[in-house]
Amino acid sequence: MAENIAPRAAAAAPFRPKPARASAAPVCGDGCRVPAATAATCAGEPHVSVSTAYDGVLLLGFGGPEGQNDVIPFLRNVTAGRGIPDERLEEVAHHYRHFGGVSPINEHNRELKAALDAELAARGLDLPVYWGNRNWMPYVADALQDAHDAGHRRLLAIATSAYSSYSSCRQYREDLADAVEATGLSGEVEIDKVRQFFDHPGFVTPFAEGVAEGLAALHAQGFADDQIEILFSTHSIPNSDADRSGPPERGFGAGGAYVAQHTAVAEAIMARLASSCAWQLVFQSRSGPPQVPWLEPDINDAMAELPARGRRAVLIVPLGFVSDHMEVLWDLDTEAMETAEELGLIALRTPTPGTHPAYVSGLVDLMVERLDGTPAVDRPHETDLGPWYDVCRPGCCENKRLGFQPALAGIAP
Ligand SMILES: CC1=C(CCC(=O)O)c2cc3nc(cc4[nH]c(cc5[nH]c(cc1n2)c(C)c5CCC(=O)O)c(CCC(=O)O)c4C)C(CCC(=O)O)=C3C
Numbered sequence: 288m289a290e291n292i293a294p295r296a297a298a299a300a301p302f303r304p305k306p307a308r309a310s311a312a313p314v315c316g317d318g319c320r321v322p323a324a325t326a327a328t329c330a331g332e333p334h335v336s337v338s339t340a341y342d343g344v345l346l347l348g349f350g351g352p353e354g355q356n357d358v359i360p361f362l363r364n365v366t367a368g369r370g371i372p373d374e375r376l377e378e379v380a381h382h383y384r385h386f387g388g389v390s391p392i393n394e395h396n397r398e399l400k401a402a403l404d405a406e407l408a409a410r411g412l413d414l415p416v417y418w419g420n421r422n423w424m425p426y427v428a429d430a431l432q433d434a435h436d437a438g439h440r441r442l443l444a445i446a447t448s449a450y451s452s453y454s455s456c457r458q459y460r461e462d463l464a465d466a467v468e469a470t471g472l473s474g475e476v477e478i479d480k481v482r483q484f485f486d487h488p489g490f491v492t493p494f495a496e497g498v499a500e501g502l503a504a505l506h507a508q509g510f511a512d513d514q515i516e517i518l519f520s521t522h523s524i525p526n527s528d529a530d531r532s533g534p535p536e537r538g539f540g541a542g543g544a545y546v547a548q549h550t551a552v553a554e555a556i557m558a559r560l561a562s563s564c565a566w567q568l569v570f571q572s573r574s575g576p577p578q579v580p581w582l583e584p585d586i587n588d589a590m591a592e593l594p595a596r597g598r599r600a601v602l603i604v605p606l607g608f609v610s611d612h613m614e615v616l617w618d619l620d621t622e623a624m625e626t627a628e629e630l631g632l633i634a635l636r637t638p639t640p641g642t643h644p645a646y647v648s649g650l651v652d653l654m655v656e657r658l659d660g661t662p663a664v665d666r667p668h669e670t671d672l673g674p675w676y677d678v679c680r681p682g683c684c685e686n687k688r689l690g691f692q693p694a695l696a697g698i699a700p
C-alpha cells in the first residue's frame with residue numbers, strides 16, 4: 288500500500304512533474320488527497336494518488352489472432368482454466384475464420400499507440416509507450432521487458448478497457464503481476480495503473496457524437512423519436528462477476544459497479560443530447576455453460592420485443608468497447624444486424640472511440656493527472672460515480688471462480 292501512495296525518491300527521469308497543486312488538506316492521512324467533500328468515497332484509503340514521475344507507459348490490450356494458425360492457440364489462451372465448452376470455442380473460432388483468422392484488435396492497438404505517441408510528443412511529454420497484450424503477442428511481459436531494457440523503472444499502465452469488472456479491470460492488474468513474475472523484475476520496476484475511464488469525457492464524447500449523428504441519420508430517413516430505440520450494448524459477464532465488480536464498500540448491489548457505470552454513462556449521453564428517445568442497456572457475446580446466469584437481456588432478445596412496442600428503427604451503441612474488434616464486427620455488425628433485418632427493423636451502429644482525437648487526448652489527460660497528482664475535485668468525470676480510483680480498493684472486482692490471484696495497482700487482497 289505504501290508504495291502506491293508515498294512520493295517516490297527523485298531519480299534521473301526525463302519528465303519532471305509539476306509540483307503538486309495546492310488543494311484541501313488531506314483528510315485521510317497517508318498522502319491521500321481526497322478533499323473533504325468527497326471523502327465518503329475514500330474511506331480512509333488512497334483514492335487519488337500523489338504526483339509520480341513516471342518514465343514510461345504500458346498500454347495493455349486484450350490481444351487477438353493475426354492469421355488462421357493463431358486462432359485456436361489464442362482461444363486457448365483466452366479461456367485457460369475457465370471451462371468454456373469446446374462447442375463455444377468452435378463457434379468463436381468460426382467468427383475469426385470468417386475474417387481470415389485475423390482480429391482487427393492488434394492493428395487498432397498499433398494505431399492507438401501511434402496516436403498516443405504523437406499526442407504525448409505534441410505536449411512535450413517524454414513518455415515512451417510500450418504495448419503488450421493479455422492473450423497474444425506482444426505479451427505484457429514482452430512490453431515490460433522492453434521498457435526495462437530501455438531503462439524505464441516507473442511505469443504507468445493504461446488498459447484498453449473502460450469499466451470495472453474482473454475481465455475489464457482486475458484481470459489487467461493480474462496481467463501486470465504475472466508479467467513482473469515472468470520477467471523476474473520484481474523490485475526493479477514500479478507499476479501503477481490509470482483509473483477506469485468509463486465516465487471520462489474523452490471516452491464519452493465519441494459515443495455522444497455517434498448517437499447524435501445516428502439519430503440525425505434516422506430522422507433524415509423519416510423516423511420519429513417514438514419509433515426509435517437506442518440500444519446501449521456491452522459485453523455480458525456472469526452475474527456473479529457483475530455483482531462483485533467495483534469496491535465492495537460502495538454497496539452497488541446486483542449488477543455491481545459494472546452495470547451501474549454503464550447505466551450512468553448511457554444517462555450522461557442521453558442528458559448531453561437532450562433526446563427523448565427510449566433507450567435501454569443490453570448485453571452481447573455471452574459464453575460459458577447455459578446454467579450459469581449472465582447479464583441480460585441479450586441484444587437480440589431485446590430487439591425482438593421492439594416491433595410490438597411500435598419501434599421501427601434501432602440505434603446500436605457499442606458502449607462497452609473501445610474499438611471495432613471481433614465482438615463488434617461479429618456480434619453486432621453481423622448477428623444483431625441479421626436479427627434486425629428478420630424483425631423488419633432499420634438498424635444503425637454507432638462508432639467506437641478507436642483513435643478519435645477526444646479519446647486519444649483524454650487518455651493522455653489521464654496520464655497527466657497522475658504525473659501532476661491532480662486532486663479528485665479537478666478530475667473530469669461525467670457521472671456521479673466518478674472520478675474512479677487510482678488504486679483499486681480491497682476486494683475490488685474479485686472472481687470467485689478463479690480464486691485469489693496476485694494483482695498490482697491495488698490495495699491487497
Ligand atoms: C467484460 C469483457 C470485455 C470488455 C472489456 C475489455 O475489452 O477488456 C471483453 C473484451 C473482449 N473479449 C474478447 C474476446 C473473447 N472474450 C471471451 C470470453 C469472455 N469475455 C468476457 C468478458 C469481456 N471480454 C468474459 C467474462 C468471457 C468468458 C470467459 C472468461 O471468463 O474470460 C472469449 C472466449 C470465447 C467466448 O466465450 O466468446 C473471446 C475470444 C476480445 C477480443 C476481440 C477480438 O479478438 O477482436 C475483447 C476485446
Ligand SMILES: [Fe+2]
Pocket residue numbers: 522
Ligand atoms: Fe471477452
